[in-house]
Amino acid sequence: MSRRLRLWLLAVGGAGVTALLVAAGLDLPSFGGPSHPYGDRAVRASLARHTANTIASVNFDQRAYDTLGEMGILFAAVLGCVVLLRQARDEHRAEPEPAEVARPVRRYALIVLPVALVTGIYVVAHGQLSPGGGFQGGVVAATALHLLYLGADYRALERVRPIGLFEASDALAVCAYLVLGLTGVLAGTAFLANTLLPYGTFNTLASGGIVPLLNAAVGVEVASAVVVLLAGFLDQAVEIEEQQGS
Amino acid sequence: MADAVIVVALLLVAGSATAAVAVRDPARQALVLSVLGVALAVLFTVLQAPDVGLSQLAVGSALTPLLIMLAVRKVRRCGRTGDETR
């Protein structure tokens, strides 16, 4: 297909989609309207279960099954990346050269690294109370680890990052989520039903029943997944080279 | 008048999305994408979705740019060795 034909096809398809989208947009309930039946019910259910952050309640209690699917996607994607980015037979690892980073930058990275780790853990731990949760905190904690690469060099990062451990904790966190769901079945209710633990006092760390536990499982899974993912990309970009003259 | 901040955030998102498409060099596009991530996070805040804003910040400001830049670097290296052997 020539470039011109492709552009024409795009123009025709784009015009059609534009017409449909505009028609749909004009017919949607107008922006900022007062009618949100599902939202009101979700808020009521969340308050009944003493979860202050309704979004966490929706994610890990009312629609916890969806989050299981999301974790599955994340797990599968990481698996796929690890397979795609593995070291092929015609490649070899070149030791990366040590990098000299300006001293203020290095110092900043080393100071912010623990701050970012603590912030990540804080965001995960308060997921059922204030904005945040397993996903956000996990990404922050994993990003924090990579400050070592930015502030020093790749070898420094490799020393504190046993990749096998992170792969194992990734899998274990997914299993923990499943097991937590299955205990609901064993206790005589439904899969991932929030009936296992007492709901606790509203707006305290131990409130929300099973929500904080699922939150922690997702946090660990996401943090390990991001570390493994970035390890694959960093290996490719920094270390692995094609065999010369092959 | 109360919606002025929403309109500004929407326009910022639309503008940075246009720029992200129009900038053709992947390394420069990564810069625009990280600005788009920040603009989206601000939009989510004014739409009263701080949870979503947090996750957009976490993904958009550091993770996605890092992934794209590493891919760019690897592709550049592949291209270089490919040219040498050819």
Place this chain on the structure above:
Amino acid sequence: MNGWILAATVVLAGGGAAVLWGVTSGPMSRRVVAQNLATSVACPALLLLAQGYDRPAYVDLALLMALLGPIGTLVFARLLAVDLAGDRPRAGRESPACRANDGNFASGPAAWGPTWAAAALGAGVVVAVCVATGPGRAMVKLLVTGALLIGGNVIASRALSGGFEGVRGG
């Protein structure tokens, strides 16, 4: 619509336009500076919005922004070190172009003018919001956010002006 939200709107409109203009035109060095500026514009705006909506919980967003924004800039400074070094005027030699651009938004990777302007904006906003909140745990969080924002901003500018010159391929 109160004064805080109005201030946030003004900061977002002005800063956002400058960032968009900077990040889409000019040499690589200028684009990276604009990307860094995005953090230092958005973070005060988020603080103002948190105060305007009367929701202290929204400060978490500004905290994360102040934490991750400079990390993002460091990523670019590190992985674009070669391109940025190409743009940079020779150190130690005062070329006329360099002097003309000094402290200007459109200047080389140093661009200390906007850096200090953004730092002043951040400091002003943090002080104003602190005064409005009063002492307490919320104020400590605000001060940490402010310190991270200004420190990160300055360090990111430092990194852009040759922080990764010793990096070769690693």
Place this chain on the structure above:
Amino acid sequence: MHVLPYLVAAYIFLAGCYGLATSRNLIHAVGCLAVCQSATYVLLLAVGYRDGATAPVFSDLKPGSRPVVDPVVQALTLTDIVVGATVTAMLLALVLQIAKRHGTVDPDELRELRG
């Protein structure tokens, strides 16, 4: 104002599609796909917004004291962002494989290589 967010979402989606179709570099195409995906975030959150409301997070708010926006679409958007990030990572890994096998990431050149 009543339809502006929906129209912005539609515009972002179409702009991303245009970039995707005219891209000369697969990494750039992946970035355009990320732009397309951000249209869905805007649309979902716009549907859930309510005038004068605040976030349904009650750590610093007495329940019932202020109207709140729809939490269900926010949870959906959260999932959307996670999936978007993983899709980006996965596609970039595929692009790296293509670059290794063929030495180019230009879709047109790749088509010629295939014959």
